[in-house]
Amino acid sequence: MTEVKLGIGYDEFEDGQRIGTEIEKLSSSPESTSISSLIIGDWGQAYENSSEEVVDALVKYSASFPALRKLFIGEMGFEECEISWITQSDLSALLPTFPELQSLTIQGGNELSLSQLHHDKLEELIIISGGLGKGVLENIATGRLPNLRKLELYLGVDNYGFDGSVDDIFPIIQPGKFPKLTYLGLKNSEIQDEIAEAIADAPILNQLETLDLSLGTLSDKGGEALLASDRIKGLKALNLSHHYMSDEMMERWRKSGLPVDVSDKQESEDGDDWRYPSITE
Amino acid sequence: MGMTGAILPSQSDALLRPLIVIGNPGDRRTGGIQEARSNLGLTPAIIIPYAGLLAGQSLAELSLSLPDEASVDLRTAPPLLRLESPGGSFENERALIMLGAPDAEDMDDSLHPYGDHPDPHPLSVKTAGQLRDLQGVLHHPSQWFRGYCRMLARLKREATEACPGSVWLNDPADIANMTDKRRTQQILAETGISIPRPLGEEMKPTDYTSLRESMLTERMHRIFIKLACGSAASGLIAYQINPVTGAEVALTTVGVEHYITRPPIYYNSGKLRRYTDTATISGIIDWLYRHGAYAEQWIPKLGHGARSFDIRQLVVYGEACHSIARVSSTPITNLHLRSQRMSPTEAGLSEHIQEQVRDTAVHALAAFPNSGIAGIDVLVSGSSQRCFVVDVNPFGDLLYEVKYHGCSTYEWEMKVLFARDYIAKPPTPPVAQEGSA
Structure with a gap:
């Protein structure tokens, strides 16, 4: 596997370097045809400039990347840009451009859209954000990804763009929607309890191997709903790490004998009820 | 050893x-x-x-x-x-x-x-x-x-x-200059040492409003603001503004207590705080500038996994010796609570870059010719891999569990002083100098 990461630092951007040009350069290099994984980092002040240039360039030069199977748009850390400030764009044009793509990871939810989410071979869709808009949830609900095995959504908080509710989640977890789905992550949410309650007895659990509700504000309320469910007993892994459940609840999980991860217990601050998901920024 | x-x-x-x-x-x-x-x-x-x-x-x-x-x-x-x-x-x-x-x-x-x-x-x-x-x-x-x-x-x-x-060992005049970050960075820049670009080269900001103005006109949207005479993480803010939305985020250990009848009290909190409201942020920044502050470009530091780090490099009389990488999941690495200490090699720094870090640190201390011992904080840019000096600490040798040629920081300093005849000339030919450079 050949993996390449492209990115433009602050100074490079100020000096006139552009991500489009970098992608063009890469496309004309001899290694381009063997690249199976491409990571696009900061495209230059991503809080100010959207990923549109990335999409345009990848579409334009796609023929040079026949081996591409894995794509990450927006891999950047706190040293480069606030995750909740990363400006994305409509990335759907990438899908027909790379019909052999298997994995797409997107970081940043601002202005993100996947208006035409159709792909026959995509197995993995991961969206990391401080707040995912319900527009994107709707895109996913109306999308067609028959081969999708892993769907991981960092839902975030309303302050950073999460404007949905559990009602926007239901259409995504209808059985038959993603027939091959075995890994479902609905995580990093400030309504983690509601999500846990909504999914605890959902038929989709029958097809899942892993349910990932980590990094959010899960408390005893959500924990109780999950424990009461028979459907979760068929899971091979239940990830509830980074949570606000009580010691008693954690003990009940331990006694359940289920393959559950209840690590990284969070403490509410100063005894007040303010809790926050992991990526809120 | x-x-x-x-x-x-x-x-x-x-x-x-x-x-x-x-x-x-x-x-x-x-x-x-x-x-x-x-x-x-x-x-x-x-x-x-x-x-x-x-x-x-x-x-x-x-x-x-x-x-x-x-x-x-x-x-x-x-x-x-x-x-x-x-x-x-x-x-x-x-x-x-x-x-x-x-x-x-x-x-x-x-x-x-x-x-x-x-x-x-x-x-x-x-x-x-x-x-x-x-x-x-x-x-x-x-x-x-x-x-x-x-x-x-x-x-x-x-x-x-x-x-x-x-x-x-360190001249009091130098210590004064090293303790004032405005002066430290000026001395380093004049000596040709690479430092993060200061904000407001034309016109120094004097408060929150002029700071934001400078950030926008100079297109420097991510900065560190430092209390001029603060040490470690005291009075330090990682501050960024979004030029499109006007949003702002300040990460800092500075906490505020508000009162109705008297001005607020500012304190160093044990943990990193995150402010996004203008009232609090402008209050802290205005207060820092009243007491003297320095602002510079936030250069994205080299990462170690999802964390990033900088290097504390001790220099003793022209020789770089003990060093540690301060690895943190926050941009503020000099927080003891939140960062992990490891060797630069463990942090993934190549020998080639470590050599540059040492070289940079030695030159930085040489900018203070009347001082022999300081801990230099060096960051390596994640994109250009270049070294920048962000701080010179005249008391920067309190480093635990780091050895150089088998010596603790203080042992090494005493050995160097001895070897340089600062303490005394040995009365007899020196016994084998095990492990010393």
């Missing part, structure tokens, strides 16, 4: 220059020095407590008032003089704020790099003397620094008078 205790030949005390350390007796710094000297077979350093100096006793008086076995006549044995950090004691802090008062007896501001800038709402000696110890509260940073510079000036005078021929 054998036992370091064997390398110094035993000698009679008369041949040795005494080492006088001005510090806090019994703390980890003075304790570390004594331990190192004992391990190396050297006589203990003479510890002169800050408390005595700040109570008004002179260097000479204090040297003579020591217990008989430690008492020393400074005129006959010109000592090495070493200043330690005055931190860690509220009494010292209060006494220094009193020294910095506008009605203090000694008004020698000659070592203060910006001595003519007035301090905001200065406290009289009497008012300063009534300050109470409140956990973490930053009482009056600029007046503290003025007092500190006055004390440094006084020590320098007294040493010249009381012990001619004495040698400062």
Whole structure:
């Protein structure tokens, strides 16, 4: 596997370097045809400039990347840009451009859209954000990804763009929607309890191997709903790490004998009820 | 790397220059020095407590008032003089704020790099003397620094008078310059050392409003703001603005307590806080600028997994020695609570870049020709892999569990002083110099 990461630092951007040009350069290099994984980092002040240039360039030069199977748009850390400030764009044009793509990871939810989410071979869709808009949830609900095995959504908080509710989640977890789905992550949410309650007895659990509700504000309320469910007993892994459940609840999980991860217990601050998901920024 | 205790030949005390350390007796710094000297077979350093100096006793008086076995006549044995950090004691802090008062007896501001800038709402000696110890509260940073510079000036005078021929390991004037980040970075830049680009090269910001203006006009949307005389993470903000939405985020350990009838109190919180509201952010930034602040470009640091790090590189008399990577999941690496210490190699830094870090650090200290020992904070840019100096710490050698040629930081310093004949010429040919450079 050949993996390449492209990115433009602050100074490079100020000096006139552009991500489009970098992608063009890469496309004309001899290694381009063997690249199976491409990571696009900061495209230059991503809080100010959207990923549109990335999409345009990848579409334009796609023929040079026949081996591409894995794509990450927006891999950047706190040293480069606030995750909740990363400006994305409509990335759907990438899908027909790379019909052999298997994995797409997107970081940043601002202005993100996947208006035409159709792909026959995509197995993995991961969206990391401080707040995912319900527009994107709707895109996913109306999308067609028959081969999708892993769907991981960092839902975030309303302050950073999460404007949905559990009602926007239901259409995504209808059985038959993603027939091959075995890994479902609905995580990093400030309504983690509601999500846990909504999914605890959902038929989709029958097809899942892993349910990932980590990094959010899960408390005893959500924990109780999950424990009461028979459907979760068929899971091979239940990830509830980074949570606000009580010691008693954690003990009940331990006694359940289920393959559950209840690590990284969070403490509410100063005894007040303010809790926050992991990526809120 | 054998036992370091064997390398110094035993000698009679008369041949040795005494080492006088001005510090806090019994703390980890003075304790570390004594331990190192004992391990190396050297006589203990003479510890002169800050408390005595700040109570008004002179260097000479204090040297003579020591217990008989430690008492020393400074005129006959010109000592090495070493200043330690005055931190860690509220009494010292209060006494220094009193020294910095506008009605203090000694008004020698000659070592203060910006001595003519007035301090905001200065406290009289009497008012300063009534300050109470409140956990973490930053009482009056600029007046503290003025007092500190006055004390440094006084020590320098007294040493010249009381012990001619004495040698400062770090000159008090340099310590004043290293403690004021505005001056430190200016000196480094003038010497050609790479530093993060300062904000406001044309027009220095003076408050929140002018800072934001500079950030927008200079297109420097991500910066670090530092209290000019703060140490470690004290008064440090990682600040960014979104030029499109106008949003802002400040990551800092500065906490605020608000009151109805009097101005807010600013304190160092044990944990990193995240502010996004303009009222709080502008309050903190305005307060920092009233006490003197410095702002520079936030250069994305090299990462170690999902974390990033910078390097504390100790330099002792022209040679880079102990170093640690401070790895943090936040942009503020000099927070003990939140960052993990590891060796630069463990952090993934190549030998080639480590060499550049050492070289950068050695040159940075050379910009202060009258100082021999400092911990230089060097960051490596994640994109260009270039080294930048972000801080020079005159007391930056309190590094635990790091060895260089088998020595602790203090042992190494004593060995270097000895090797350079600062302590004494060995009376016999030196015993095998195990492991030394």
